[in-house]
Every structure is written in C-alpha cells, then in structure tokens.
Amino acid sequence: MKIRFGYVANALGLWNASPSKSLTFSRFSALPKNERLDKLKEVTAQNLQHTKRILHYNIAHEIELYRFSSSLVPLATHPEVLWDYITPFKNEWEELGQLIHQFQMRPSFHPNQFTLFTSPKVEVTQNAVKDMEFHYSMLQAMNALERGVINIHIGGAYGDKRVAIERFHHNLKSLPYEIKKVMTLENDDKTYDVKETLEACEKENIPMILDYHHYMANKGEVDLAYYLSRIFRTWEARNMVPKVHLSSPKAENAFRSHADFVSLEFVLPFFKIAKERNQDFDVMIEAKQKDKAMLKLVEDIGAIRGVKRISSSVVEW
Numbered sequence: 001m002k003i004r005f006g007y008v009a010n011a012l013g014l015w016n017a018s019p020s021k022s023l024t025f026s027r028f029s030a031l032p033k034n035e036r037l038d039k040l041k042e043v044t045a046q047n048l049q050h051t052k053r054i055l056h057y058n059i060a061h062e063i064e065l066y067r068f069s070s071s072l073v074p075l076a077t078h079p080e081v082l083w084d085y086i087t088p089f090k091n092e093w094e095e096l097g098q099l100i101h102q103f104q105m106r107p108s109f110h111p112n113q114f115t116l117f118t119s120p121k122v123e124v125t126q127n128a129v130k131d132m133e134f135h136y137s138m139l140q141a142m143n144a145l146e147r148g149v150i151n152i153h154i155g156g157a158y159g160d161k162r163v164a165i166e167r168f169h170h171n172l173k174s175l176p177y178e179i180k181k182v183m184t185l186e187n188d189d190k191t192y193d194v195k196e197t198l199e200a201c202e203k204e205n206i207p208m209i210l211d212y213h214h215y216m217a218n219k220g221e222v223d224l225a226y227y228l229s230r231i232f233r234t235w236e237a238r239n240m241v242p243k244v245h246l247s248s249p250k251a252e253n254a255f256r257s258h259a260d261f262v263s264l265e266f267v268l269p270f271f272k273i274a275k276e277r278n279q280d281f282d283v284m285i286e287a288k289q290k291d292k293a294m295l296k297l298v299e300d301i302g303a304i305r306g307v308k309r310i311s312s313s314v315v316e317w
Contacts, residue, residue, distance in 0.1 A: 051069070206234070225276070
C-alpha cells in the first residue's frame with residue numbers, strides 16, 4: 001500500500017512565498033481608474049511567481065501532491081471587476097502546467113465554504129457556478145484538467161436536510177458538465193456525514209474525498225470501516241488514486257479547529273482501517289504548519305514498524 005502526502009497552498013519552508021496576496025475591492029476602488037488593472041496584474045504576477053517557487057520547492061522535496069491557493073487571482077469573480085486573468089499570464093500558467101506534468105504532480109483546488117449547491121437562493125447557486133468556473137479556468141490554463149480536482153462541500157441543511165439534498169442535486173444541474181467532471185465532494189464536520197456525502201457522490205458519479213477529522217467530529221452512525229471501500233470506489237470512474245484529508249483537533253474544546261501539526265495518535269486508527277484494504281491512496285494534510293506538518297507526519301509514520309519510507313513524502317505500508 002503506497003501512500004503519498006501533500007499540503008495546502010503555502011510552503012512555510014520558503015521565505016515570503018505566500019501565493020495568496022490579496023487586493024480588497026475597497027482598496028481596488030480607491031485606486032485611480034487607470035491604475036486598477038495594473039494593480040490586479042501586479043498582485044496576480046506575484047502570486048504566480050510564488051506558486052512557481054513553491055512547485056520547485058515541492059520538486060526538491062519530492063512532494064507530488066499540492067493544493068493550489070484559491071486566492072491566486074484577486075477579485076477574479078467580483079461582479080464589478082471581472083477581468084481577464086488568463087491571457088496576460090498565458091506563459092506563467094503554462095509554465096506551472098509544464099512543471100505539473102514533468103514531475104507527475106497531482107494538483108487540486110478547494111473553493112471556500114460559500115461555494116455550495118444547497119441554497120434556496122438562486123444567486124448563491126449562480127455565484128457557486130461562477131466560482132467553479134474560475135477554478136476550472138485555472139486548471140485549464142495549466143493544462144491540468146486530467147490530473148486536477150476541484151473539491152467542495154455539499155453545503156447547508158437550511159432546516160430540512162432531506163429537502164436540501166434534493167435541492168443540491170437539482171442545483172448541480174446548472175454546473176457545466178465539463179466542470180462537474182473534475183469536481184469532488186467532501187464530508188463536513190457539522191452537517192453532512194460520510195454516509196450522506198457518499199450517497200450524493202454515488203448518485204452524481206462524483207469522487208468522494210474522505211476527511212477523517214470531519215468524520216471524527218460528525219460521525220453520525222457511520223462505521224468508517226464499512227464505508228471506506230465504497231468511498232475509494234467512487235474514484236474509479238476517473239481512474240484516479242483515492243484522496244483523503246487529514247488533520248487533528250487544535251484542542252478538546254476546539255475540536256473542529258485544525259492543530260499546527262497532525263497527531264499520529266489521532267490519525268493512526270484511520271491508517272489501520274485503510275491498511276485492511278491495502279489500496280494505494282493520497283493524503284492531503286490540512287494542518288496549520290502546512291509542509292512542515294506534512295513532513296513531520298511522514299517522518300512519524302515512517303518510524304512505525306512495518307512501514308517503509310521511500311521518499312520525502314511517500315511511504316509503503
């Protein structure tokens with residue numbers, strides 16, 4: 001069983017490499033009109049340059065799994081801005097894509113919690129489609145659609161979970177098919193548990209990402225050992241290795257918050273369940289210390305008897 005590990009957005013092992021430099025709409029609006037586009041391009045250029053540095057860092061550390069920042073492009077979906085962030089940076093996007101392909105990376109995006117398809121408000125669904133189109137356009141610009149995924153949560157219950165799930169399936173029809181083909185769903189820590197998320201994925205033929213921390217916070221009546229094989233099978237349609245999210249609680253009284261590092265004790269029961277299936281899978285680390293937390297967990301797991309570490313970010317168990 002081969003397990004690859006990756007991390008989210010910012011490589012803390014690099015100095016001043018945030019790929020998420022921002023430009024607020026109020027700051028944008030305060031600029032003279034003839035300076036606004038230049039400022040958008042300046043911030044985007046910096047974020048793309050930092051992303052390139054991060055990819056080279058990943059290459060040096062043999063890290064194949066990486067989640068790109070959703071804040072690469074400032075104000076990309078703001079209705080009063082809407083600018084072309086692809087054409088001026090065609091070479092930069094393509095360069096990132098070349099690195100992805102040359103070094104067999106697995107890229108992903110994770111839009112924020114407001115990108116959902118359960119809302120009764122039409123404008124929320126419309127905004128969700130726009131945000132998914134934005135993330136899709138970045139994968140497309142990097143020629144990474146075959147390798148990448150865009151992961152979201154189902155959304156809220158709005159007082160009636162059964163009706164909300166029905167609305168999810170209805171609203172999802174507004175998402176263009178080519179975008180739906182690269183999306184995934186993840187169980188959340190409050191509303192939709194593993195079973196409910198899996199059923200939605202199976203109905204829509206969408207791969208499911210298991211978030212173990214969310215599962216522990218929102219178990220419902222789910223026996224994870226029973227459902228894991230079904231979760232992994234949802235990836236077969238895309239011929240991809242299943243992906244899992246791991247983090248651990250910041251504290252007992254802040255159970256849903258992510259700790260700086262990942263507690264081996266907290267996640268070890270999951271690995272034991274996965275070991276029984278003996279199937280390769282990938283792990284995205286969602287700890288606050290990003291790459292540092294990922295490398296520490298790989299080191300901790302590599303020290304377990306019977307586990308062989310085969311690179312900086314990969315183990316065989």
